[in-house]
Amino acid sequence: MSKRVALLGGVVLAAACSDEELVDGIFTQQQWVQIQELSPLPEPPLDPTNRYQRDPLAAALGHRLFFEAAYAGPLQVGDDGRNGGLGMPGDTGKIACASCHEGPWLIDLRTNPNNVSLGANIIPRNAASMVNVAYYSPWIENDGLLDSLWSEAMVDVEFDLGFNSSRLRLAHVIYERHREGYEAAFGSLDPALDPTHAEAARFPADARPGSPEWDAMTPEDQDHVTEIFVNFGKALHAYLDRLVSRDAPFDRYVAGETDAMSPAAKRGLQLFVGKAACVECHATPHFSDDDFHNTGLAATGPFISTEEQGRYDRIDFLLAHEFNSSSRWSDDRSTGRLDGVVKDEALIGTWRTKGLRHVAETAPYMHSGQFATLEEVVEFYDQGGHDEGFHGTKDEIIQPLNLTTDEKADLVEFLASLTGRELPPELLREPSD
Amino acid sequence: MISPWLVAVAASCGPAADEAEAHGDQAPESEPSQTEGQHAEPDPAPSPAPSQVQLDRIEVRLGALxxxxERLRQDNERLRQDNERLRAEGERIDQRVESLEHQQRASQQRLDGMLPLTGRLGGYLDVGAFWAAGNGSGVRPDTGHVVFPQYDGVLPDSWVLMGDPLSTQVNARGDPADTGDSLAVVFDPIDSGGKSSFIANALNLDVTTGVGDHLFIEGLVDLIPRSRDVSNQDGVFLGDYVDVKLAYLDYLVPTKRFELDLYAGKIDPVFGYEYRVQESPDRISVTPSLACRYTCGRPLGVKARAKFLASRALVLATSVTNGSSFxxxxxxxxxxxxxxxxxxxxxxxxxxxVGAGLELGASGQIGAQDLQPDDGVYQWQYGFDLHLDVRGVDLAAELVIGRADGATAPGEVECGSAPCLDFKTAYGxxxxxALNWLMPYVRVDWRDALHRHGAGFVYVSELVRVTPGVRFELGTHVAIKAEYTVNRELGPIPQFDNDVLSTSVVAQF
Structure with missing residues (x-):
């Protein structure tokens, strides 16, 4: 009996001692530790496969090449007055990286419909923001098409729907328009790339692997052109490495500026790391775990294929790719990035987690661009994804969240607080010199 | 001075008389005694005079007499007074009986005028105020998988919930002050966020109708005023809503050997004791126990209840229903x-x-798990209950143990196809x-449960609550209740703020 009385007394006494020290009156200590893992945003990760990543000369060249359109091949889809096309069908020299990555957040502001992007033809992806893109490591693109940013920067050049061009076209333009910058960063170019050179015939105007002109070239000349092509990618990577936006209200809040975020955004942050569990995938300071998940998205929308299976479809391409991290063009072939990468059926329908910094500025959303607003995205996850119409098996972490209307609004408010300062204007425009 | 009469009385009985006879002693013959005067015949021979020893004995005996x-005189007087009082009381009772007979005749006349019975509308209004500590929720996430690391890598830390989502109930309906981060218990009709608030718990309507002599229809409905942002068409809050709690037919089988009621519709369950007193006017406390979630639900189906023995003390109730008594x-x-x-x-x-009754009961139920399409996924529970009402003491206690098996598909996270639940709970x-209008009370309840649904959520609940309170009754129609619930987590679960103060004013009509 006395034990029971003591237990009862202990319970009552313990009640008076209950305490929950909250950070800013909202977050538990454990939650705050978790939140501090999301900020500040460090330097982009070093990629040993590109030894020029932090080379200022390479970055300066990459900056110029980002705005270079001269090497673009003929347009397949022209401007119909509504689609934002870049010229008439057959026009060449009309497409630059900046054509689909513009404005303060380097996104596609031109193509209609906006869930896709129009280069030489319609690419069934909305061009992603290039701001903070250097934080993705190692998988680039929503489907993990490649395992380095420099190789991904190259892939659109010879992609029919992208630039519809060739490495020879690119090499000639670099020789003609960027020779000084290139040679300062990477070494000398073969003078035969000059069309007036006596041996100019060694380097056809337009050739890429698989074409008769390419096959007619000597292996040494092929390597030289490919090296230019690779250095083009590495220079672009060096430029993209500088496109970092920090100091979002969220960062300032974590740093101690308690009024940097609105009360709604703070509630949204609590949901983000709590009930909604967004942080399970949108982890790290760039808010992506760089992993692949099946969110149960039934892809819909203009020009969107319902047959795509995400990561699973790209494994063969990646492993066989001429410029992957294990290739001879990689500056470090020992990274082991491709170790264990196999075409596992578990990858069917998976897509890489998108980073969320400045996400409020980069609509539309999902790999299909089928959600025009963050409210739609939050609603999608609140429902626990779609019930059908997607490939593979939905991740078990995708569950109905039962968020209230206010909670969903709070989450959107928090996502808006991830928008950092805009980049310096000089990084966003074509160099004047 | 001892009178000869007394001496004679003393000599004719007792040891003094025997002794006098044996010794041939005689009383003095100086004066005729009173005895002599009362008897027709005088003594044939005068008694010899008593000795001093005899006189002493006689004097002692006379003192006792x-x-x-004197004592008999006093008893007599008391009896006389009692008699007068009882006579007066009897007269009052006679008057009361006469009055009641008059009222009964009047009531019978009114009843005769109303029959056949066509219906009755009753109900109650329950309003109150409450405050729940912290954010108003009874659960907290295991952030960082600190407390239950076994779930790390299995499901997000914020979906590992510690505590009890219904431990912060604030009214007889069992509504929690806030559901907070809860993922299974998500209906959040109050959504207080830990703020104090007045609340209209329910406007209850009770409709009873007789159809013939043996068939009755009963309906019990709560009209519940709750918040809603009417400007938000997509809002999930119901706002004001209606809860049909009971809707059944009751057929009283005309049998004399035992009582038998048959019910069909949305009925009271048959499990345990608390379900019978869950309506606010009937409930001593403001809030339900932690066990009530398992025993107070009102399923759809059929039920039979039979009372046996002359005293009708043995009761057997059985039901077949769509779902459980959750x-x-x-x-x-x-x-x-x-x-x-x-x-x-x-x-x-x-x-x-014993007193007004000591009731002991044992209950059990089994069926396919609620909300599951598979008949092979079982849900069962059993329990024991006690209720004692004696000399102003009302004691109720229950123990409930049960399980919902859940289901796991091959290669799936445990309980991924159907949620699993293991629980043990009890209360007293x-x-x-203390007075006709005053009833202090205390409830202690405990719950130990594990509720899991694949990678969706897991609730680890182990807690004890102590709820002291007081109930005031203003006449027969109004009750005021106030209680404070001390909520304490047990086992490895850390303490957090979730105590609850709740009050209720219930007016019946």
């Missing part, structure tokens, strides 16, 4: 069933003749009617 006499707000509840295997439940109880509620 005098004391007895409450709707707990996430296990079917109205329209999702499977063929109905829930079968039963309770056997006996009322001992002791009330004492």
């Amino acid at each position: 005098a004391a007895d006499n 409450r709707e707000g707990f996430g296990f509840s079917n109205e329209t069933d999702t499977n063929h295997f109905k829930t079968v439940a039963g309770r056997l109880s006996y009322r001992f003749d 509620l002791l009330g004492y009617r």
